Amino acid sequence: xxxxxxxxxxxxxxxxxxxxxxxxxxxxxxxxxxxxxxxxxxxxxxxxxxxxxxxxxxxxxxxxxxxxxxxxxxxxxxxxxxxxxxxxxxxxxxxxxxxxxxxxxxxxx
Amino acid sequence: xxxxxxxxxxxxxxxxxxxxxxxxxxxxxxxxxxxxxxxxxxxxxxxxxxxxxxxxxxxxxxxxxxxxxxxxxxxxxxxxxxxxxxxxxxxxxxxxxxxxxxxxxxxxxxxxxx
Numbered sequence: 001x002x003x004x005x006x007x008x009x010x011x012x013x014x015x016x017x018x019x020x021x022x023x024x025x026x027x028x029x030x031x032x033x034x035x036x037x038x039x040x041x042x043x044x045x046x047x048x049x050x051x052x053x054x055x056x057x058x059x060x061x062x063x064x065x066x067x068x069x070x071x072x073x074x075x076x077x078x079x080x081x082x083x084x085x086x087x088x089x090x091x092x093x094x095x096x097x098x099x100x101x102x103x104x105x106x107x108x109x
Numbered sequence: 110x111x112x113x114x115x116x117x118x119x120x121x122x123x124x125x126x127x128x129x130x131x132x133x134x135x136x137x138x139x140x141x142x143x144x145x146x147x148x149x150x151x152x153x154x155x156x157x158x159x160x161x162x163x164x165x166x167x168x169x170x171x172x173x174x175x176x177x178x179x180x181x182x183x184x185x186x187x188x189x190x191x192x193x194x195x196x197x198x199x200x201x202x203x204x205x206x207x208x209x210x211x212x213x214x215x216x217x218x219x220x221x222x223x
Contacts, residue, residue: 008149008150008151031209041216043113043201043215044152044214045213088150093208095164096208101151
């Protein structure tokens with residue numbers, strides 16, 4: 001079983017829709033939960049970071065963690081064309097990050 | 110500009126050649142990493158150095174050899190390149206070695222092996 005599973009299927013949504021992305025992880029020793037955003041031909045950059053179960057909001061973005069189910073989610077409200085990117089979940093533990101495969105999101109104007 | 114920089118940005122080479130990719134960070138971070146991202150966007154850790162000391166060495170062929178001359182630089186040398194080495198290689202750095210530490214990525218080096 002991979003450490004982090006993220007369904008890599010591309011996602012196309014109309015502008016203004018809610019985008020929902022999620023990952024599962026296998027190792028309960030992982031304690032830190034992040035979402036990175038990667039624009040085409042660029043390096044990933046940190047979007048959201050949390051270490052506890054529950055929700056964390058930052059503007060139009062909400063990160064949700066359920067440690068009991070080993071499940072994390074990212075929601076993007078009122079999606080914009082500028083949100084078109086690949087979103088990678090990252091789970092931290094044992095001095096390293098394990099990344100999911102990434103979801104390519106396309107927001108259509 | 111404060112950042113993580115990598116050279117070259119693009120590298121096209123023949124199978125069997127030896128090549129190097131350089132990485133520099135001027136963020137004052139202690140820890141640096143090399144990642145490989147395949148065509149399906151899967152980002153996989155290869156190596157990590159903390160203050161010039163190797164701390165993570167994932168299952169990577171020994172044709173890949175990282176070198177950290179100082180804590181601001183982490184270079185990657187690849188011997189006897191193979192077709193399967195074609196990928197984008199990202200260098201990253203973080204303030205500390207802890208997994209709670211944000212990692213800052215360079216722009217990537219797109220390696221194509223013909």
